[in-house]
Every structure is written in C-alpha cells, then in structure tokens.
Amino acid sequence: MTVTSRVPLADLAALLADGTRARFCLALLDGRAWTAGELARHAGVAASTASEHLSLLVRGGILAEERQGRHRYVRLAGPRVAQLIEDLAAHADLAVPAPPPPTLRAASSAKAMAAARTCYDHLAGRLGVAVTDALTARGLLRQDTGFALSDDGLAWFTADLGVRLAPRGRRPMAKACLDWTERRHHLAGVAGAVLCATLLERGWVTRIGTGRALRVTPVGAHALEDLLGIGGEAAAGS
Amino acid sequence: MTVTSRVPLADLAALLADGTRARFCLALLDGRAWTAGELARHAGVAASTASEHLSLLVRGGILAEERQGRHRYVRLAGPRVAQLIEDLAAHADLAVPAPPPPTLRAASSAKAMAAARTCYDHLAGRLGVAVTDALTARGLLRQDTGFALSDDGLAWFTADLGVRLAPRGRRPMAKACLDWTERRHHLAGVAGAVLCATLLERGWVTRIGTGRALRVTPVGAHALEDLLGIGGEAAAGS
DNA sequence: GGGATCGTGCGGCGCCCGCCGAAACATTCG
DNA sequence: CGAATGTTTCGGCGGGCGCCGCACGATCCC
Numbered sequence: 001m002t003v004t005s006r007v008p009l010a011d012l013a014a015l016l017a018d019g020t021r022a023r024f025c026l027a028l029l030d031g032r033a034w035t036a037g038e039l040a041r042h043a044g045v046a047a048s049t050a051s052e053h054l055s056l057l058v059r060g061g062i063l064a065e066e067r068q069g070r071h072r073y074v075r076l077a078g079p080r081v082a083q084l085i086e087d088l089a090a091h092a093d094l095a096v097p098a099p100p101p102p103t104l105r106a107a108s109s110a111k112a113m114a115a116a117r118t119c120y121d122h123l124a125g126r127l128g129v130a131v132t133d134a135l136t137a138r139g140l141l142r143q144d145t146g147f148a149l150s151d152d153g154l155a156w157f158t159a160d161l162g163v164r165l166a167p168r169g170r171r172p173m174a175k176a177c178l179d180w181t182e183r184r185h186h187l188a189g190v191a192g193a194v195l196c197a198t199l200l201e202r203g204w205v206t207r208i209g210t211g212r213a214l215r216v217t218p219v220g221a222h223a224l225e226d227l228l229g230i231g232g233e234a235a236a237g238s
Numbered sequence: 239m240t241v242t243s244r245v246p247l248a249d250l251a252a253l254l255a256d257g258t259r260a261r262f263c264l265a266l267l268d269g270r271a272w273t274a275g276e277l278a279r280h281a282g283v284a285a286s287t288a289s290e291h292l293s294l295l296v297r298g299g300i301l302a303e304e305r306q307g308r309h310r311y312v313r314l315a316g317p318r319v320a321q322l323i324e325d326l327a328a329h330a331d332l333a334v335p336a337p338p339p340p341t342l343r344a345a346s347s348a349k350a351m352a353a354a355r356t357c358y359d360h361l362a363g364r365l366g367v368a369v370t371d372a373l374t375a376r377g378l379l380r381q382d383t384g385f386a387l388s389d390d391g392l393a394w395f396t397a398d399l400g401v402r403l404a405p406r407g408r409r410p411m412a413k414a415c416l417d418w419t420e421r422r423h424h425l426a427g428v429a430g431a432v433l434c435a436t437l438l439e440r441g442w443v444t445r446i447g448t449g450r451a452l453r454v455t456p457v458g459a460h461a462l463e464d465l466l467g468i469g470g471e472a473a474a475g476s
Numbered sequence: 477g478g479g480a481t482c483g484t485g486c487g488g489c490g491c492c493c494g495c496c497g498a499a500a501c502a503t504t505c506g
Numbered sequence: 507c508g509a510a511t512g513t514t515t516c517g518g519c520g521g522g523c524g525c526c527g528c529a530c531g532a533t534c535c536c
Binding site: 007009010019087089153 | 250254
Binding site for chain 4: 018019020045046048049052053069070071
C-alpha cells in the first residue's frame, strides 16, 4: 500500500541503473547520434528491447531523438546530461579498478582511447590532460583557485588559436571534467568544446574508426607544439 | 544466460535508483551523521529494511559508517559523492517542477530552506546565491570564464574574513554547485566549506531545528553587510 | 510493385529485489 | 543479572521489469 511519493532522484537514477541503458549512454558519450539498431547491436539486445529502452531515456530527458525516414537517431540531450553521466561513470570506475581487457583488439582500442579521445564534445585522455596542463603552465587557465580561463587565456583563443569564444546560453565557459583514464581534470565547457571542434575542423586530430578515439595528425603535432609547446608522447599519433 | 559483463555505471546508479535509498542520501546531504534508526523512521521503513539498504550503500562507497556502541552512525562518504548526489538531484528536479507542498508545516519548512540552508558543507538557498553574487560583484570570484577565486578573493578570505584558506587534498578550492531552488550556481569547494563553517562558528548563522535550514542572526546580518554589502531580504532572519 | 531493412507494440516468461516480521545478537542502563 | 533499546540475519512473499519472439507498419532500394 505504501504509496510512498515518488523521489525524482531515484527515478532519474533508475534510468541509468540498467546495464543496457547504461551501455547506450556510455556509447553516446562520443557526442554523436546513433540509430536505434546500432545501439541494439552494440549492447547485444533485440531491437524491440532497445526500442523500449530508448523511449524511456527520451521520456526521461536523458536523450534527444530525431527521426529521419526509417531511422531513429538518438543523442544525449545536452552537455549537462553528458557531464552528469561522465561524472557518474568516473565515480563508478574509481571504485572498480579496470580489469585487464580480455582481447587483443580491446587492448589496442583501450590504448588508443587512453592516448586521446573525445569526452562528449571536448578532448580527453593523455592529450586532453596535456592540453589542460599546457594551458595552465602558461597562465592561460587557472586551476589553483578553481577552474577558469585567465584574461590571457581569453586572448589566446582569439589571437593565437584564431577563434571566437562567445558565451553560449548558461553553459560555463570553462569547467573541470574528471578524466577517467588519467584520474585528473581536463578542460570542458564552452572553451573545451570550441577547442576540440577547432582541432577536428583543421585536421589537427582525426577520429580513429567510428569510435571516440582520436589520433593527432603530423600537421596537428606541429601546431600543438607551436601553440602550446606540447610535444613528444602526448602529441604522438597513436 | 546472457552473462553481460557488469557495467559499473549501472551498478552505481542502481544504488540510488531506489526510493528509500534515495531518501537516505538526500537526508544525509545535510552533511551530518545519522543513525540507522533515524533514517529508517525518516523514510518510513522497518529497521531491518534500512539496515540492508545501509549495508549496500556503504559497500558501494556512497556512505561511510562509524559504529559507536549500539549505534551505527552513517554519513556521506565525502564531498565528491555529495556533489554527485546534489548534481543528480538538481537534474532530476529540473524535469519535475516541484509540486506545491501539501501541508502548512511543509510549506513553512520549504520557505525556510529556500531562504538559507546548507548543501552538504556549504551555503545554499537565497543566502548562498547572494554571497556568491556579492563575491563576484566585488571581483573576488570569477564566473565569466569559469569558476575560480581571484587573487583579491584569496586575500579577502585571509584579511577580511580572517581565516586560512589552505588546499585540502585534491578537492578544488572553488567549485560551482547548482542551487535547486534558485536554479543558479553558488560557491562550493574548499572555499565554500570554509566560509560556511566560519559563519556557523561565529554564530552569524544558526541551524533551524535539526534540518538543513539556516537563519541569519542579527550579528550575522551586520557582519555580512559589512564584509560583502549583503543586506535586506537575503540576510533577513527567516 | 516486391523485397529487404528498420523500428514498434504486445504477450509471456523468469528473475531480481524491496518489503516485512520474527528471532537473535549487541549494548546500555537500572 | 534482567529489561529496554538499537541493529542484524533470515525466510518468504509479491510486484516490477528486462528480456525475447512475433507480427505489423513504415521506409528505402531496385
């Protein structure tokens, strides 16, 4: 009988408390849109099962959907949920030290991911942390008293990188995001997204295959060395 | 058969996906330690049920326990989990606009909470946001390019407030925490915790009853006006 | 139009898990 | 020591939910 009024927190958590739905969300952390079928295969469940899960996640505000023809494209609803899931995953993985990957293929993939990857819409992995460190060392990013760009940092985006860094809604300009391989913070927020988009646009980094993993191109390595003094391992192509 | 390797994210979310466990965590957001019995009564379940829930939460790293005699005291495991739960709750409450409180007592309590309360170990509610705004307006806290104290801000804590602001482990000095009544950010992190602790120690604010709600004392109102130019409604006692 | 592909609604099955009460254990107090 | 109180363990019950297969509608391609 205990009707026990609903607890919003529990309802939200319940959406992520299922292995299959969690796998969906983790896959979608690459920031791109997937079709229902792709996700079903990725998680190893029947299409009908995936369909129901997606409806729940959309209704719960975790995912946004976009229908095109016979496809149902689905992506994370926004940077906020992406951050939330990333935080949750980071916390969960801290408790469970990653077991050694079973297959060679998985090991190689894990290695590439650890080197450089996207985290929703910004850089992560050793590359992401290296960029964050370089910005900090040069006084462009302040981490000792919080996490914010300095005035020099603002100027760097405009003058050195050559991109406009405009406020976007209520999203913070700079934000710390916990890197789950490096166990340190890397740059997220508007600045992180703009930086990542710029690197991709200019071909300084490219995606490896269809996943989240990135590779620094030779041109990119030069540019990163030039702009931030990043060289060697962190900028190495895979 | 589908053994489907575990998904840490889902395991963590599952801990919070139950109404009773969620109620426990939300109650513990006051930052203090509760006994198992108190939580059981608070959530309206049998002691045996609460006991099992607590064991799960402790094993999952959400809660830390401390046994004293026949009592089992339990509190949130640390600022990190507190922040996680707060984020999750904030996101959940955004989707579900709070229904009007059913009872007069609840309404009065909600009013006090909205005015001033603790959020784990820092200030929240209109008071928390007012303090954050005042710090920002005076150039002590930078919010336009992220969220960090300025050098003036560091000096303010030492010279004006008269407290040492030392780094504590890996916890960030300043951090934005989403206020679920004001729907804006307030100051968290080491600085937020130190500030809140100082205000409580000096009797500038006091707890109302046993909950999270706070009241600004007359002495406190003067001090806040003095230090930050905060007056009127935000500093009003209740 | 015909055949392949993609997504969805519906039963039905099975299991997990949250709940309680009763009994046992631990601690404090008189 | 005995009573009172707080907590834990154990069965057992019931409901919720994640899974599939199948049938069907929609869409795209040839």
